[in-house]
Amino acid sequence: MRYVAPTREALDRRVLASPPLSHWSGYAAFVEGDAWPDVHALNACWSGESRHRFVTQDKALLADGLHYEERIAKRGAIATRPRNWHDLFNAFVWLRHGPIKRALNARQVAEIAIMGPRERSRPQCALTHFDEAGMVVSLRDPAMLAAWDTHDWHALFWTFRDAWLRGDARVEVFGHALLEHALTPGKLLVGKALVVMGQGDALARCAEAIGSGAILNDPLELRPLPVSGVPGWHPDTGDEAFYTTAPCFQPLRAGRVYPAPL
Template sequence: MKRFTPPEEFQPSCLQSGAFEHLRTLFNIHEQKNWPLPSWFSPHLNAINANNLAISFVDDAKIDFAERYYEQVIFETGQVPTRTENWHDLFGGFIWCLFPKTKALINQRHVADIAVHGTKQRTKHRNALTLFDECGVVLAISNTQWQQWLRDHQWKTAFVEHRAQWGKTIKPFMFGHANYEMLTKPYIGLTGKALFVTVPDEIFCKDLVTQYQYLDQRLYEMIKTDQCLADNKLLSPLPLLGVPGWHEDNTDDTFYNNTDYFREKRRIRT
């Protein structure tokens, strides 16, 4: 007999860290008393997929997959299968609202790749698309020095010495909905994948909605034209709990002494 597992209680108290600040500001998610239904996203959603169909969120149980892959359903119908009372799919909905052009492009790229290679053989491109979709963090930077520091794992330089510059010359924007899900129960070791996007200084002075619109367009161009997700080479490990404001313990500089979490970069012998 299959054991019944009751749904997880909706607990907005777990959304209080700085990692969820954008969702609190733009969607008031912390004020929700119950799990939002899939239709809850409709007023916040303005996404058209690459098949020219309006995106909508539909209860996963009501969708006839007909042996189609998840991404194929979205492309062919515009419907995003959404499990109710599920953190992963709830956060996935927010990303569709915030990055509609990029999400539609990623969906189209999956479908095009499947048409050539099928669902069983995953190419480097699809692996990179999936990794970014689940674990990506967009790091908007106006000083390219940030990219060197973080890609070289100079954690204390980036997180401690230049902490005051976060929000001024660098700002994180979550893309991976799996990151959000795991941050509801944060643990040492939690790591995302950073993609650096160079932006003009004035972007940091814009309102949050404008910032997301700008980044959505830039990501769309970087993926479509620059092929930045042809593979995962441009995705860099980012210890999520080290991002200033994303974990209460990182206000203490000694937090970054944990080299099991804030690891040195591996040196490749030649």
């Protein structure tokens, strides 16, 4: 069933105080206000020099016949539908995570050159899954990765609860569709994760690996993560039984094996 986000008027603004939306508080004015921001307000948020700009998606824009990704690559024009949560969150991700967005766009355009605008390759599917529902997870403890490998969600989130609370394990939600879903209070969120072990700039490592083609060549490279299990991300994460009863915590499918982390 297709997700339908709440209207701006019906939005329960308490969702903005909890992750993942609370992590985007720098853009809260665009979400909390009664009026929808236009592309001019969004373009004023670019930091430094950028060839990219948000442009209103209308019939005149689409008349150029370009694929969405090609328009970004050739003109730096990011088509943005007015009064649309999905595209508003996409703009936020471009503003915060430009290097990853640019790497995804370059890869998509390269695949379009091979496949044409109507067919989709396995790499394109992987790139799109990450763009829409992706997250970057940073871990330090290999035991946490081992728990994730077997979908031992109780261990990953409850046994290692302190690691999440200390910041030794962190999640950066990248996918704009996932952020849109977070507008519904109490919704159980499951995303598609890239994992980086150790310290350092996890986002920069992901951008480099995506750009080089080292990762995101198949959707099965992405690990599902019920991110609502991160302590504090859902009202029920203080209840141990949540990790064994909530429907988002699915067992590992037979034969499913995940690739090594970055």
